[in-house]
Amino acid sequence: MSKLPSNVDEDEDGMDIDSNLQLERSQQIASRTLAAATALAKVLRDAPEWLSDIRRLQPQDVIILLTPVVFPVSQEPTDSSDPFEPLGRYLSRRHAKIRHVPYTKRHGITSTHLGFIKRGHAIILCLAEQPLQLELVDIVLAIRGDKPVVVVCCSPLDTKQALPFPTVIDTAGYSRPALEATAELIFAERSLPTAHSLPDSSNESTVQPKVWPVEDFVEQRDIASVATLWLACLGERFALDQQTLANVLRKPGYSKHYVVRNPSTGETLGFCATYLSYVDREGEKLVASLAILVVHPQTRFRGIGLSLHNHAINSLKRTRGIIRLQLGSTFPRLLYGPPSDDQSSDEWFRRRGWQFDKGAPGQGQVVHDFLLEFKDWHYRPGSSSTTEYRVCTQDDMTKVIDLVERTSALDDRLGWFDQYWTLINGPNVKDIVVAVEEQDIVGTALTYSPGGSQMSNNIPWPCRIGNDVGGVTCVSMFPDKRHIIMSGLINTCVETLRTQGMKRLFLDGVTDHSQFFTNLGFKEWARYRDVWKSV
Structure with missing residues (x-):
């Protein structure tokens, strides 16, 4: 007769209870438990x-x-x-x-x-x-x-x-x-069947979400499949050819991109791009951009997007100096923010802490991209204006940088400063147009044309629209000057681009006074939501 486990009782005579019978009873009790x-x-x-x-x-x-x-559980009112x-x-x-x-x-x-x-x-x-x-x-x-x-x-x-x-x-x-x-x-005190999916559904083809391995984007390996994925997710309007997309993604030291791939075929199922931009001349504060997150339409609702989102956000938050997380990007610019005409993913991002509904900066404020045909330009110069509009020189740059640093912080346009700062002591200072009053710089804008400067790589949409499209970006001035100098500053940009053979102008990142630009002849090209949160 085998010896009973030590926790099994003995009878009053001190004799062992039959072990087989006791074991059977124990197994039955364990089974029911x-x-x-x-x-x-x-x-x-x-x-x-x-x-x-x-x-x-x-x-x-x-x-x-x-x-x-x-x-x-008792539902009793007196139970606290x-x-x-x-x-x-x-x-x-x-x-x-x-x-x-x-x-x-x-x-x-x-x-x-x-x-x-x-x-x-x-x-x-x-x-x-x-x-x-x-x-x-x-x-x-x-x-x-x-x-x-x-x-x-x-x-x-x-x-x-x-x-x-x-x-x-x-x-x-x-x-x-x-x-x-x-x-x-x-704490694993009992062994239970583990369901690796949620409770059974009547739809047998439903694939439940899981955590996917996230890999660093490798351009040589991934760019072709990412370009295909981009087109499948964003359609013709925001279509980019493979080389243009590669140029926008390539920002060594200031970008980190990620992919989720099919472990069997290597096919890219999801892609996420992130960037960093400096906020001011001190170089200690950064804006982190979750610039784009796309998952192939046939593999959504499986946890791919969540895996990419969480991996990217956790990586960005570990970067020293981050003061803002942006959904979308300023520069390089893939999309300024979530497109207004596609709200299919809003609830998904909302559950992850992003706000879309309040219409305020960072919480869904509308942002426009505009396109102007020069033949439609309706500029009327002011008869009594004392403002001078001209191309920037190196001697102007200190005042330009000071203006942009102050106004970008005031208008919540963090990331614009970096675009001007990179032009100091370089050959492309002439791309800046300034408004001058009594030797003070009171307004400024950046112009660019296809292949003319790094800005044409940072904002790919003018080239995407046509080779005769120039761009104007980072228009900076104090609010009390906008109604006085805005049209004159934009007119100088139009004339500058016209001398370079351009016939159209792409103006991005307009958050207010959209009717003002419409009256000048601009037509809306795209509309986004400005979404970000402070860290």
């Missing part, structure tokens, strides 16, 4: 194996538990207990350092929560009430650094609802048994 536990909590996804990372934490490491403020408090206790039995921080539906993740997240070594975020606040997960993932994040969904899931997060646990509500089963599951 496992089935019940499986119904209470199960892993939907753990692609990066973050649960294993949590189990390997050191005793001194801190786990941050973020839970919603919800009605108690926190339904998630038991989860904190169950976890603390398995790991000593648990910091339980509730959040409210109204305020979500606040600066207090961010402080805890930054100090912690792992994060467990619970969601409970429908509609699920998925944007909270995006915020936590965006600032997590290299910490594991476990999302615990304590609400019945719609079988078609996507939870495109790396590690997700689904529980049968937030009763005490369900929360205890969750703690056991997190």
